[in-house]
Amino acid sequence: MEFRIAADELKKALHRAQGIVERKATMPILSNVLITAGKSGVTVTAFDLDIGIVSEHAAEVMKTGAVTVSARTLLDIVSFVPDAQVTVKKLANNYAEITSGAAHYKIVGMAPEEFPKLPREDASNLVKISGPTLLEMIKKTSYAISNDETRYILNGVFFEPREGGKVRMVATDGHRLSLVERELLGDFKLKAGVIIPRKGLMELKRLLDEAPEADCQLGFAENSALFKKPGLSMVMRLIDGQFPEYQRVIPKEGEKQLMVSRARLGDALKRIALLSADKSNAVKVSLSENLLRITANNPDLGEAKDDLEVAYRGGSMTVGFNARYIQDVLASMDTDEVAVELGDEHSPGVMHAPGDRSYTTVVMPMRV
Amino acid sequence: MTRAIIHLDMDAFYASVEQRDRPELKGKPVIVGGHPQRGVVLAASYEVRPFGVRSAMPMARAHKAAPKAIVVAPRFHAYVEASEAVFRIFESVTPMIEPLSLDEAFLDVTASLGLFGSAASIAASLRQRIAKEVGLPASAGIADVKFVAKIVSDLAKPNGQKEIPTGTSREFLAPLPIWRLWGVGPKTEEVLGRLGLKTIGDVAAREQHWLTKHLGAGGQHLWELSQGIDPREVVPDREAKSVGAQDTFDEDLLGEAALTPHIHSQALRVGRRLRRAGVRARVVQLVVKYDDFTSISRRVTLPAATDDGQLLYREAIGLLSRVDLGRRIRLTGVAGQELTSGEAQLGLFAADAPKKQEKLNSVLDQIATKFGNHAVVTADLKREQDSDDPRDGFYREEKRETAVKAEQQRTKTGLTVERDEE
Numbered sequence: 001m002e003f004r005i006a007a008d009e010l011k012k013a014l015h016r017a018q019g020i021v022e023r024k025a026t027m028p029i030l031s032n033v034l035i036t037a038g039k040s041g042v043t044v045t046a047f048d049l050d051i052g053i054v055s056e057h058a059a060e061v062m063k064t065g066a067v068t069v070s071a072r073t074l075l076d077i078v079s080f081v082p083d084a085q086v087t088v089k090k091l092a093n094n095y096a097e098i099t100s101g102a103a104h105y106k107i108v109g110m111a112p113e114e115f116p117k118l119p120r121e122d123a124s125n126l127v128k129i130s131g132p133t134l135l136e137m138i139k140k141t142s143y144a145i146s147n148d149e150t151r152y153i154l155n156g157v158f159f160e161p162r163e164g165g166k167v168r169m170v171a172t173d174g175h176r177l178s179l180v181e182r183e184l185l186g187d188f189k190l191k192a193g194v195i196i197p198r199k200g201l202m203e204l205k206r207l208l209d210e211a212p213e214a215d216c217q218l219g220f221a222e223n224s225a226l227f228k229k230p231g232l233s234m235v236m237r238l239i240d241g242q243f244p245e246y247q248r249v250i251p252k253e254g255e256k257q258l259m260v261s262r263a264r265l266g267d268a269l270k271r272i273a274l275l276s277a278d279k280s281n282a283v284k285v286s287l288s289e290n291l292l293r294i295t296a297n298n299p300d301l302g303e304a305k306d307d308l309e310v311a312y313r314g315g316s317m318t319v320g321f322n323a324r325y326i327q328d329v330l331a332s333m334d335t336d337e338v339a340v341e342l343g344d345e346h347s348p349g350v351m352h353a354p355g356d357r358s359y360t361t362v363v364m365p366m367r368v
Numbered sequence: 369m370t371r372a373i374i375h376l377d378m379d380a381f382y383a384s385v386e387q388r389d390r391p392e393l394k395g396k397p398v399i400v401g402g403h404p405q406r407g408v409v410l411a412a413s414y415e416v417r418p419f420g421v422r423s424a425m426p427m428a429r430a431h432k433a434a435p436k437a438i439v440v441a442p443r444f445h446a447y448v449e450a451s452e453a454v455f456r457i458f459e460s461v462t463p464m465i466e467p468l469s470l471d472e473a474f475l476d477v478t479a480s481l482g483l484f485g486s487a488a489s490i491a492a493s494l495r496q497r498i499a500k501e502v503g504l505p506a507s508a509g510i511a512d513v514k515f516v517a518k519i520v521s522d523l524a525k526p527n528g529q530k531e532i533p534t535g536t537s538r539e540f541l542a543p544l545p546i547w548r549l550w551g552v553g554p555k556t557e558e559v560l561g562r563l564g565l566k567t568i569g570d571v572a573a574r575e576q577h578w579l580t581k582h583l584g585a586g587g588q589h590l591w592e593l594s595q596g597i598d599p600r601e602v603v604p605d606r607e608a609k610s611v612g613a614q615d616t617f618d619e620d621l622l623g624e625a626a627l628t629p630h631i632h633s634q635a636l637r638v639g640r641r642l643r644r645a646g647v648r649a650r651v652v653q654l655v656v657k658y659d660d661f662t663s664i665s666r667r668v669t670l671p672a673a674t675d676d677g678q679l680l681y682r683e684a685i686g687l688l689s690r691v692d693l694g695r696r697i698r699l700t701g702v703a704g705q706e707l708t709s710g711e712a713q714l715g716l717f718a719a720d721a722p723k724k725q726e727k728l729n730s731v732l733d734q735i736a737t738k739f740g741n742h743a744v745v746t747a748d749l750k751r752e753q754d755s756d757d758p759r760d761g762f763y764r765e766e767k768r769e770t771a772v773k774a775e776q777q778r779t780k781t782g783l784t785v786e787r788d789e790e
Binding site: 172174175176177244249322346348362364365366367 | 713714715716717726727
């Protein structure tokens with residue numbers, strides 16, 4: 001195998017692989033990329049047994065074949081080559097030779113046959129989707145995914161087709177929940193919702209970020225998802241299990257409704273959370289007529305208070321929240337104003353765009 | 369940093385409550401005790417002590433020693449209520465309260481000095497308020513370390529207080545007999561006596577290495593105590609490692625049905641105390657002592673920390689299945705451990721029941737504060753109420769056994785004799 005490729009092109013392929021390959025893989029070969037030179041160009045494959053991507057790149061192929069080498073090492077090398085072009089050549093005993101200008105490397109590889117096979121992708125289910133919309137939906141849910149590995153089911157986003165070509169995506173870590181519903185075009189022919197794992201979703205986000213407007217296709221087979229855009233395909237195993245009944249925990253309509261400036265609320269939280277106790281980010285939110293007061297108090301540091309004018313008429317109340325949870329929501333919204341709905345000090349707070357519940361977030365209070 | 373520690377101890381607590389509530393008992397020898405044959409003396413009024421009646425003494429013997437003494441059955445709810453009132457008075461000067469039992473506590477008033485004046489004046493005003501508002505006598509010891517404060521409060525009894533100024537603990541301790549030191553029981557006393565150590569001053573005069581040579585690792589600790597050195601701090605429930613309630617039964621119990629009401633009561637008490645301290649427990653422990661005095665403990669880690677007595681109860685009952693129920697049991701105890709401060713994030717998917725329970729608990733706590741702990745109790749406990757056993761849903765009822773044990777220790781170490789003499 002031997003081919004000549006633009007250094008930037010190879011770098012792009014290896015960047016895509018970085019998120020997938022395992023740093024400390026139990027199987028050493030999972031730290032590698034598989035590079036295959038065919039007649040039409042070169043493909044770079046990364047696979048961690050759950051998520052795999054195949055990236056296609058134009059190259060001048062002198063001799064077809066395959067080689068597998070450490071993804072990290074190859075990326076480091078390509079990042080420092082002196083020339084705009086790189087030549088990759090397979091040597092005996094699975095060594096790979098990298099040449100660029102006068103620079104020359106000979107790096108250890110493994111037998112390409114040992115690289116695990118990606119699941120067969122069934123292209124028949126693929127549906128054309130709107131990249132920017134999917135990107136928006138990921139951004140509005142991914143922050144709420146649980147990091148707790150013992151809550152395996154919550155380590156991903158629930159992807160649920162709704163009526164009228166709409167798709168709902170829901171993420172929760174058990175303390176907060178984020179739901180977004182958008183038209184994603186196409187019929188996914190799913191009987192029920194599926195759970196897309198965090199890692200796959202993050203890779204998907206990176207790939208969409210490269211060029212959101214590109215033609216994108218998404219499809220689901222039995223327990224895997226397939227994503228395709230020009231020059232790239234990605235397949236991932238879905239989380240197997242029952243997503244919790246999220247509708248049950250979304251309050252229909254909060255007792256106390258108010259409207260507040262997104263920027264002002266975000267700033268106030270930032271400055272008051274500085275004095276929250278034990279780095280818990282706990283702040284107290286007190287509501288009275290047209291006034292929202294945010295306070296924090298740390299026995300070792302002192303206390304802080306900030307007042308915001310809000311559009312609110314109703315009874316007064318105080319409730320504690322993790323400021324970061326609210327900040328995450330504010331950062332993921334687009335409107336200048338935010339509609340906030342509260343119950344009592346034990347009830348969830350709900351935030352959404354004014355008059356629009358298609359993106360709804362629920363945050364549980366803290367006991368303060 | 370020099371600390372100001374007050375040890376407050378109610379005088380003949382149960383007996384004093386009886387004398388307060390039944391004026392005809394005032395000035396009379398009163399014994400509070402359980403079962404006339406099997407029971408032990410729970411408290412003896414000062415009037416009956418010259419006859420040699422002591423706490424924890426078998427009732428039969430007490431009756432022989434003081435046949436004219438008036439024997440009163442215990443009314444635990446009254447003691448618990450009195451204790452609550454006393455602790456509320458403590459709370460008016462500092463949150464740094466370490467309860468030892470129903471009727472005694474350490475208070476660290478170091479941070480309160482600026483606000484309320486000297487430790488001695490704080491102690492005086494506490495005792496005055498207890499006398500006026502609760503109608504009971506209390507004694508106080510003031511020192512810069514815990515164990516000295518405890519010794520001093522004993523010496524000050526009854527109805528007195530005494531302060532050992534900072535830096536004079538050593539001189540104060542020197543003439544006292546060796547058994548005054550914490551951890552010196554009759555056995556150790558005997559060993560020390562053979563070494564020629566009769567007073568605390570004898571220990572203080574010895575070299576540390578000489579003590580460790582003869583007494584092992586404990587020698588070092590003993591020497592420190594003799595110097596008035598005691599790094600132990602006052603640990604309020606809030607910072608405690610564990611919050612528990614346990615009861616020794618009047619008679620040994622057999623079978624789950626007999627035990628569950630007690631465990632329920634204990635769990636509820638622990639829940640209340642946790643809520644009061646603003647902490648939640650991640651671990652539930654059940655302690656069981658069999659009739660042969662061997663004891664076992666079983667524990668379970670909860671998925672989420674709790675301050676709910678009902679949940680603690682369910683977990684404790686689960687633990688009961690890992691206990692040999694074919695044997696007679698003389699004591700059970702429930703404790704919450706691995707405490708975390710109450711600043712907890714609420715969960716979305718927690719079942720609705722705990723949320724309701726939380727609201728219910730907060731209402732029950734309010735009712736208990738206003739109308740007393742008997743105002744509302746759970747149905748299985750209600751049944752028990754008439755027998756006046758300590759199994760109501762109250763809190764701050766610190767281990768009856770601890771109180772009895774403390775009394776035993778005092779008797780053993782002769783502290784009660786001091787009381788009588790004074």
